[in-house]
Amino acid sequence: MIIGVPKEIKDQEFRVALTPAGTRALLKAGHRVVVEAGAGTGSGLDDAQYTQAGAEIVSEKALVFDRADLIVKVKEPLPAEYALLKKGQALFTYLHLAADRRLTETLLEREIFAIAYETVESADGSRPILRPMSEVAGRLAVQIGAHYLERVHGGRGVLLGGVPGVPNGKVVIIGAGVVGTEATHIAVGFGARVVVANLHRDRLEMLEALYRGRVTTMVANADWIEQQVIDADLVIGAVLVPGGRAPKVVSRDAVGRMKKGAVIVDVSVDQGGCIETIRPTSHSDPVYVVDGVLHYAVPNMPGIVPETSTFALTNASFPFILRLAELGPEHAVRSDPALAKGLNLAFGRITHRAVAEAFGMTYAPGVGA
Numbered sequence: 026m027i028i029g030v031p032k033e034i035k036d037q038e039f040r041v042a043l044t045p046a047g048t049r050a051l052l053k054a055g056h057r058v059v060v061e062a063g064a065g066t067g068s069g070l071d072d073a074q075y076t077q078a079g080a081e082i083v084s085e086k087a088l089v090f091d092r093a094d095l096i097v098k099v100k101e102p103l104p105a106e107y108a109l110l111k112k113g114q115a116l117f118t119y120l121h122l123a124a125d126r127r128l129t130e131t132l133l134e135r136e137i138f139a140i141a142y143e144t145v146e147s148a149d150g151s152r153p154i155l156r157p158m159s160e161v162a163g164r165l166a167v168q169i170g171a172h173y174l175e176r177v178h179g180g181r182g183v184l185l186g187g188v189p190g191v192p193n194g195k196v197v198i199i200g201a202g203v204v205g206t207e208a209t210h211i212a213v214g215f216g217a218r219v220v221v222a223n224l225h226r227d228r229l230e231m232l233e234a235l236y237r238g239r240v241t242t243m244v245a246n247a248d249w250i251e252q253q254v255i256d257a258d259l260v261i262g263a264v265l266v267p268g269g270r271a272p273k274v275v276s277r278d279a280v281g282r283m284k285k286g287a288v289i290v291d292v293s294v295d296q297g298g299c300i301e302t303i304r305p306t307s308h309s310d311p312v313y314v315v316d317g318v319l320h321y322a323v324p325n326m327p328g329i330v331p332e333t334s335t336f337a338l339t340n341a342s343f344p345f346i347l348r349l350a351e352l353g354p355e356h357a358v359r360s361d362p363a364l365a366k367g368l369n370l371a372f373g374r375i376t377h378r379a380v381a382e383a384f385g386m387t388y389a390p391g392v393g394a
């Protein structure tokens with residue numbers, strides 16, 4: 026099988042979907058790898074390393090798409106790449122389709138066999154390829170929030186850890202999955218006052234056991250969330266309904282009542298965001314202000330720490346890439362229940378329930394799997 030690795034084109038995206046070590050392993054298993062020139066440069070991996078590993082380097086992105094049976098990427102295809110996708114081609118990447126109707130329709134038209142990293146799901150319900158990037162984004166969320174709380178960056182001018190004699194800042198984290206838990210670790214480390222809300226109790230029990238007295242936990246309900254948010258210096262949105270659009274958990278009215286210069290980092294923006302006033306931004310222009318509150322909503326946060334993120338991602342994705350290559354995408358999806366959960370689109374049909382529901386389109390269970 027020929028595996029194609031294009032260079033990412035999303036704004037300030039420096040990750041790459043396959044390392045030279047992964048390339049070598051695919052070659053050893055009898056496959057071919059075509060890499061777009063410069064694809065790994067942002068992650069400190071130069072073309073020579075890929076060539077030494079046995080990859081063919083091509084200078085044109087179109088050649089990667091044209092030659093490959095399976096395209097492996099980091100982020101979803103952008104409009105400039107739509108026309109390059111071949112009918113029936115297999116695509117393995119983060120897709121977040123529920124937040125992007127145009128992309129969904131394009132991939133359906135082209136009958137792309139689309140497996141989304143974020144919905145690959147193990148038997149215990151964990152999402153092995155989303156997890157490492159959620160770890161990165163959760164940890165980054167507090168660091169980025171602290172940066173924008175600085176007065177020179179438009180924030181209130183609050184030091185999250187405070188100092189003796191001056192109260193510390195307050196961080197409210199909504200969602201206590203992977204992102205929320207990692208954000209909690211870092212916020213506690215910063216010395217902030219931390220409140221975490223989650224739909225279910227179990228995740229909160231774990232945080233309570235770790236940080237008794239240091240973290241306030243609450244089962245999410247609209248009134249409690251609003252009370253906490255209006256008093257916060259930093260709000261982190263970290264909810265997820267797998268495959269679906271994020272529920273709005275903070276209303277426009279609540280944002281209007283927040284402190285001026287407070288900061289919202291909505292990590293869940295890749296699934297549409299959980300704050301009513303959120304819209305996606307980019308690393309080049311990451312924040313905007315509504316009612317005096319800074320909104321940060323970059324859908325590819327881990328892209329700015331590629332030397333960490335590329336290796337964290339490929340450690341998780343590579344075993345699945347190898348399986349897709351070894352068995353062929355259709356057979357791999359049929360024989361591996363985790364990959365079957367990852368299949369979002371096949372043969373022009375939507376094979377993931379939450380994606381179909383997000384657009385009121387027909388769900389075709391079992392197609393392709």
Ligand SMILES: NC(=O)c1ccc[n+]([C@@H]2O[C@H](COP(=O)([O-])OP(=O)(O)OC[C@H]3O[C@@H](n4cnc5c(N)ncnc54)[C@H](O)[C@@H]3O)[C@@H](O)[C@H]2O)c1
Pocket residue numbers: 143155156158159160162199200201202203204205222223224225228245263264265266271272274291292293294295296323324325326327
């Ligand atoms: N912006 C980025 O760069 C970036 C990077 C990685 C992950 N993400 C996104 O971050 C989001 C969270 O990912 P995760 O891995 O932590 O997911 P997760 O499934 O581990 O956790 C989500 C949590 O949200 C909770 N939840 C769901 N609905 C809720 C509600 N109404 N109120 C309160 N809690 C609710 C769930 O109970 C769960 O604990 C996802 O959208 C993911 O794609 C974004």
